[in-house]
Amino acid sequence: MDTPTRPPPPPGSSAAVASPNTPTPRPERRPTPPAFSSPLSARLSPQIPQQDRLPLSSSRTPGSLSSGEGVHHTGSPVPQFSTPPGPPIFSSPLRPAAVPFQASPATSQPVAFSWGSSLPTSSSPPYSNGSSELPLHHSADVDESTLESPYVLFSAHKVLKRKKQANVPSLGFGALVSPGREIAPGPEVVHHEPHRCQTCGAYSNLYCEILVGSGQWQCVICKNLNSSDGEYIAPSQEDLRHWPELSSSAIDYVQNGNRPGFVPVSDTRITAPIFLVIDECLDEAHLQHLQGSLHAFVDSLPPTMKLGIISYGRSVSVFDFSEGSVASADVLPGDKSPSQESLKALLYGTGIYLSPVHASLPVVHTIFSSLRPYKLNLPEASRDRCLGTAVEVALSIIRGPSADRTRGIIKRSGGNCRVLVCSGGPNTYGPGSVPHSFSHPNYAYMEKTAMKWMDHLGQAALRHNTTVDILCAGTCPVRIPILQPLAKSSGGVLILHDDFGEAFGVNLQRASSRSAGSHGLFEIRCSDDILVTQVIGPGEEAVVDSHETFKRDSSFCIQMHSVEETQSFALSMETKGDIKNDYVYFQFAVRYSNIYHTDISRVITVRLPTVDSVSMYLQSIQENAAAVLIAKRTLLHAKTFSDAIDMRLTVDERVKDIAVKYGSQLSKSKLYQFPQELSTLPESLFHLKRGPLLGNIVGHDDERSVLRNLFLNASFDLSLRMLAPRCLMHREGGTFEELPAYDLAMQSNVAVVLDHGTEIFIWLGADLAAQEGKSAAALAACRTLAEELTEHRFPAPRILAFKEGSSQARYFVSRLIPAHKDPPYEQEARFPQLRTLTPEQRTRLKSSFLHFDDYSFCEWMRSLKLVPPEPS
Numbered sequence: 001m002d003t004p005t006r007p008p009p010p011p012g013s014s015a016a017v018a019s020p021n022t023p024t025p026r027p028e029r030r031p032t033p034p035a036f037s038s039p040l041s042a043r044l045s046p047q048i049p050q051q052d053r054l055p056l057s058s059s060r061t062p063g064s065l066s067s068g069e070g071v072h073h074t075g076s077p078v079p080q081f082s083t084p085p086g087p088p089i090f091s092s093p094l095r096p097a098a099v100p101f102q103a104s105p106a107t108s109q110p111v112a113f114s115w116g117s118s119l120p121t122s123s124s125p126p127y128s129n130g131s132s133e134l135p136l137h138h139s140a141d142v143d144e145s146t147l148e149s150p151y152v153l154f155s156a157h158k159v160l161k162r163k164k165q166a167n168v169p170s171l172g173f174g175a176l177v178s179p180g181r182e183i184a185p186g187p188e189v190v191h192h193e194p195h196r197c198q199t200c201g202a203y204s205n206l207y208c209e210i211l212v213g214s215g216q217w218q219c220v221i222c223k224n225l226n227s228s229d230g231e232y233i234a235p236s237q238e239d240l241r242h243w244p245e246l247s248s249s250a251i252d253y254v255q256n257g258n259r260p261g262f263v264p265v266s267d268t269r270i271t272a273p274i275f276l277v278i279d280e281c282l283d284e285a286h287l288q289h290l291q292g293s294l295h296a297f298v299d300s301l302p303p304t305m306k307l308g309i310i311s312y313g314r315s316v317s318v319f320d321f322s323e324g325s326v327a328s329a330d331v332l333p334g335d336k337s338p339s340q341e342s343l344k345a346l347l348y349g350t351g352i353y354l355s356p357v358h359a360s361l362p363v364v365h366t367i368f369s370s371l372r373p374y375k376l377n378l379p380e381a382s383r384d385r386c387l388g389t390a391v392e393v394a395l396s397i398i399r400g401p402s403a404d405r406t407r408g409i410i411k412r413s414g415g416n417c418r419v420l421v422c423s424g425g426p427n428t429y430g431p432g433s434v435p436h437s438f439s440h441p442n443y444a445y446m447e448k449t450a451m452k453w454m455d456h457l458g459q460a461a462l463r464h465n466t467t468v469d470i471l472c473a474g475t476c477p478v479r480i481p482i483l484q485p486l487a488k489s490s491g492g493v494l495i496l497h498d499d500f501g502e503a504f505g506v507n508l509q510r511a512s513s514r515s516a517g518s519h520g521l522f523e524i525r526c527s528d529d530i531l532v533t534q535v536i537g538p539g540e541e542a543v544v545d546s547h548e549t550f551k552r553d554s555s556f557c558i559q560m561h562s563v564e565e566t567q568s569f570a571l572s573m574e575t576k577g578d579i580k581n582d583y584v585y586f587q588f589a590v591r592y593s594n595i596y597h598t599d600i601s602r603v604i605t606v607r608l609p610t611v612d613s614v615s616m617y618l619q620s621i622q623e624n625a626a627a628v629l630i631a632k633r634t635l636l637h638a639k640t641f642s643d644a645i646d647m648r649l650t651v652d653e654r655v656k657d658i659a660v661k662y663g664s665q666l667s668k669s670k671l672y673q674f675p676q677e678l679s680t681l682p683e684s685l686f687h688l689k690r691g692p693l694l695g696n697i698v699g700h701d702d703e704r705s706v707l708r709n710l711f712l713n714a715s716f717d718l719s720l721r722m723l724a725p726r727c728l729m730h731r732e733g734g735t736f737e738e739l740p741a742y743d744l745a746m747q748s749n750v751a752v753v754l755d756h757g758t759e760i761f762i763w764l765g766a767d768l769a770a771q772e773g774k775s776a777a778a779l780a781a782c783r784t785l786a787e788e789l790t791e792h793r794f795p796a797p798r799i800l801a802f803k804e805g806s807s808q809a810r811y812f813v814s815r816l817i818p819a820h821k822d823p824p825y826e827q828e829a830r831f832p833q834l835r836t837l838t839p840e841q842r843t844r845l846k847s848s849f850l851h852f853d854d855y856s857f858c859e860w861m862r863s864l865k866l867v868p869p870e871p872s
Contacts, residue, residue: 149249151178151604152588153716155629157620158611159530161579165614170657171621174572174629176716179522179590179602180563187252187602188244194253194601195231195245199224201550202525202587204232205605206246212236220585220607221525222552245603253601272595273306273354274512275394277421280313281383284373286424286474286500293505294368294422300509303358308397309367312390313374313383314429318346318397319367321355327367334386334430338393346393347401354397380425380476381436387423388432391457391468391486394419399464416491416516416562416595417466420508422500424472426479432457434482450482458489462561465518466490469511473497473504480705488709491516491538491562495795496706506796514794517592517600520560522569527584531576532556536632537569538713563592566715566794570632583607618662618677627684628719630654635693635708641701644694651689652864655682659866672866679869686817686857687724687741692756697814707758710795714757718793722757725815729753734781740871743816748804751778753785754812755797760786761812762801769803819856 153176160166166173195204197219204226209218211225215232218225234240241247282290301307309319316338317329330351332338346353357364374383398417427433432453434446461468469492472478480494487494493511497504521542524532535558542557558569588604611617634651638644658681659672666673674682692698692707711722727741730751739745745752748765762782769775779801786799802808861868 149604149606150183151181151250151602152176152586152606153622153625154606154608155622155626156617157608157622158617159575159579159584159608160614160617161610161612163575163578165617166575168657168661170654170661171626172572172629172633173574174570175586176625176628177524177569177571177588177604178567178715179569179588179604180517180520180565180567180592182565187250188248189252189254190244191254193255194251194603195226195228197222197224197226197550199226199550199552200525201523201553201555203251203589203603203605204228204245205251205587205603206249207583207585207605207607208246210234210240210246212240220605221527221554221587249606250602250604253603255599255601272417273308273398274301274417275308275310275354275398275419277387277390277394277419278309278311278371279385279387279422279424280311280317280371281374281380281385282424282474282500283380287371287373289504290422290424290473290500291368291371293500293502293508295365296505297508297512298357298361298364298368301357301512303356305357306354307357307360307364308354308394309364310390310394311371312386314386316386316390316393318351318353318393320351320353321360321363322350322352325362327363327370332389332393334384334389337389337431338396343393343396346397380474382428383425384429385423385425385427386430386433387421387427387483388454388457388486389430391419391421391461392431395457395461395464395466398466416518417464418492418512419461419466419468420511421468421470422473422508423470423478423483424474424500425476427482432482432486434479447479447481451485454482455485455489458486458492461486461490467516467562468492470494471497471504471507471511473500477700477702480702484705484709488538489561491560491564493713493795494706494709496703498798503796503798507794510792510794510796514564514566515595517563517594520563520590520592522558522560523589523591524556524558524571525554525587525589526573527581527586528554529575529577529579529581529584530586531574532571533574534572534633535569536636536712538562538567539569560590560592563590563594566718567713568715568719570629570712572629572633579610581610583609614662615677618675621678623678623680623684624720625716626678627681627688628716628723630685631688631693631723632712632719634688635711638694638708641704644704648689648694651685651694655685655861656864656866659864663866666867670865674861674866674869676869679871682861682866682869683740683817683857684724686860691723691725691815693722710758718757721755725754725756727752727754727816728785730778730781734777736781736785741816742819743813744819745816746804746813751775751782752812753782754815755786755789756815758795758797759811760790760797760799761815762786762799763809763812764801764803766804817857819858821856821859 155172155174159173195217196202197204200219200222202219202221204217205220207220210216210232212232212234215228215230215234216225217228217232232240232243232246245251276294278290278294298307311317311319311329312334315334316332318332319327319329321327330346332342376383398419427450428436432450434450435443437443440446458468468486468490470483470487472483472495474497478496480496484494486492495507497507520539522537522539524535526532535556537558537560539558539560542559560567584607586606586608588606589601591599591601594600611620634647634654637650638647655674656672658678659674662675662678663672664675665671688694690697693711698704698707707722711719714722725741727739727745728736729739729745730753731737736753741754746763746765748767750765751768752763754761754763762779764775764779768778782801783799790797790799800808800811802812855863858868
């Protein structure tokens with residue numbers, strides 16, 4: 001059984017990347033070869049045979065994000081990830097978009113008790129400034145139904161009072177928190193200093209009890225009475241609601257008054273620089289796709305954005321924009337870290353390595369067109385690539401001259417700088433490299449050393465507000481365990497693509513347009529009755545010196561690598577004992593510096609009612625949130641393929657235990673009825689077991705590792721789609737109907753769209769494909785829907801389209817629950833559309849399936865001695 005665990009704290013090394021002292025000659029100047037034209041990127045994966053392909057238009061790429069005035073808002077009022085599509089009309093309601101956030105393993109630690117004294121509401125306060133007024137219980141008038149925070153999604157809206165009933169590990173209780181999410185309209189913005197509890201550090205909020213005569217407020221976490229310096233003195237309850245923090249569940253405290261010389265500027269003047277680090281060791285076909293993506297990428301950049309270009313192979317070439325219309329490059333050796341002499345020659349010379357796009361666009365296009373394919377006759381995995389050295393050089397140029405930087409002469413551009421690595425193979429040369437062959441006698445040690453070096457390089461980038469995103473493509477294994485620490489420690493992402501074509505180009509553009517906050521600190525505070533047992537998220541446990549400490553502060557603090565829209569934290573919680581209060585309180589605070597270098601403190605406060613009834617608790621469970629939390633806790637332990645096999649058995653045991661603990665046993669039978677309130681939960685966990693996260697669909701270890709890390713860091717919407725695919729059937733008139741993700745949806749006269757998070761499939765039935773006019777209209781509608789669903793999703797999914805009976809259709813079928821073996825009554829229970837089919841149509845439908853060595857959901861439930869729940 002997968003119970004909440006407390007993994008050991010991650011190594012908190014802060015060592016900077018060392019550079020050898022060996023002197024190096026001044027970098028050699030190398031002119032760029034003549035340019036040649038490159039074709040546009042392919043629209044579909046080259047793996048699909050020509051006869052099976054269906055044309056797809058290019059995905060639309062969002063433009064650069066803008067947020068108006070940075071002083072008043074912390075983010076951009078842009079459409080959110082995974083929002084329901086616009087033009088297509090659905091005949092059945094869509095699932096509402098929920099909280100997005102991201103995650104990866106983080107240290108778990110129980111939250112200590114809060115020892116603050118409680119203030120009884122029926123007695124006078126210990127001190128009241130000489131007055132005898134009673135506390136104003138304005139929090140009792142709050143309408144809970146209107147205050148569901150878009151930043152927090154709990155697995156249940158109620159908490160069980162009895163510890164034994166609440167702390168059932170198989171189901172568990174927890175929350176998915178997205179502290180960096182941007183919504184429109186955003187949270188209330190406050191420009192004064194927040195009022196914080198002097199005992200535990202919690203912030204004042206709408207649930208606090210206020211003494212209207214003295215302005216004192218009682219902390220909801222530790223029950224301590226605090227002074228507001230007279231600010232909360234008010235004649236009535238209505239006057240108190242004029243304070244944003246006392247009327248809203250989410251508040252942004254903006255602190256800029258203490259920054260000398262702070263001047264708000266527009267997005268066009270505060271664009272952070274981007275460094276492109278490009279692999280030189282590509283074959284011709286891959287290089288042509290990469291060139292097309294790079295040309296489109298620079299054309300989409302804002303004119304004022306500063307751009308730098310580095311290419312790497314056995315050496316590092318830093319392109320210089322100082323020659324006007326001629327491209328040239330300074331070359332550094334790639335076998336070791338750049339020496340101080342080499343860096344001084346670059347930084348104090350006449351070269352310009354970061355230039356605004358509007359001033360260097362023709363030269364940039366010339367550089368991309370001049371790239372040449374790899375000439376030596378060596379396998380892709382054996383070619384020398386000094387990726388680590390190239391990133392070191394990029395970071396050194398972004399930092400600039402250290403002496404000038406310490407004197408404050410050089411001023412930084414706003415926001416996080418980004419290094420975008422375009423890689424087609426493993427790092428096999430220079431620092432952080434591994435041998436070409438796994439059979440090397442010292443490979444295990446060298447791999448461990450390389451991972452440690454890459455982690456230190458990522459930490460060095462993080463200290464200088466630079467994020468490293470690694471976008472890999474092609475068929476060559478890139479040794480994910482080596483590259484992942486660099487992306488993770490810097491707050492970046494690592495993404496795999498089939499090629500350097502359309503999806504790669506879209507992700508390149510979306511990665512560059514992501515706005516990220518830096519120096520993030522995430523604090524979790526709960527009522528004394530609640531214990532945080534595990535945190536899965538994009539960060540690590542904060543050291544004590546990095547955050548404020550209060551006398552009895554029981555908060556759990558996490559140092560965030562970056563603060564972005566797509567991040568989330570998965571929190572597992574337990575009750576310490578039987579709860580006697582009617583409510584429990586949760587406060588989540590993230591402090592960070594936004595792209596304008598303005599300090600933001602976002603405070604989210606939520607309270608949940610407590611209940612004695614198990615039935616009321618089950619009715620309050622949010623099944624999708626519970627499924628995502630369970631999946632993240634499970635996948636955290638699936639580091640290898642053998643671990644994934646073990647976790648499949650864990651899923652079986654978990655489902656059985658939920659039925660035993662919360663279901664009912666049928667009379668005169670050993671079968672258990674799964675609780676009706678959780679009717680969709682077992683299906684989601686069945687998808688987890690057989691899908692790409694734990695199943696056999698994904699075949700390579702690199703792909704599994706990337707999917708695992710992406711899922712642990714994904715938003716709720718993306719996590720849910722990666723866990724359980726969404727099936728949408730095209731109907732006449734361009735409408736869509738949402739159906740269960742069963743293979744019974746594969747009817748020959750329809751088109752189906754399957755959204756599985758990182759991939760979207762468009763399937764055309766054979767009868768529909770034979771009708772040229774109807775098939776073209778259906779394909780266009782499906783293509784529009786796919787683009788609408790993923791317009792702002794990051795990473796952008798691969799979109800594939802194929803016909804019924806084609807060889808590539810197996811990708812689609814393998815992600816659906818097989819139900820053609822189930823009895824007709826079970827099929828119709830989950831797929832009422834089958835009731836309209838004639839016996840001939842039903843026979844044809846059954847014979848059209850591509851059979852896989854798998855069993856259906858109902859068969860799985862029966863194998864666990866459970867009665868499948870009726871569809872909700």
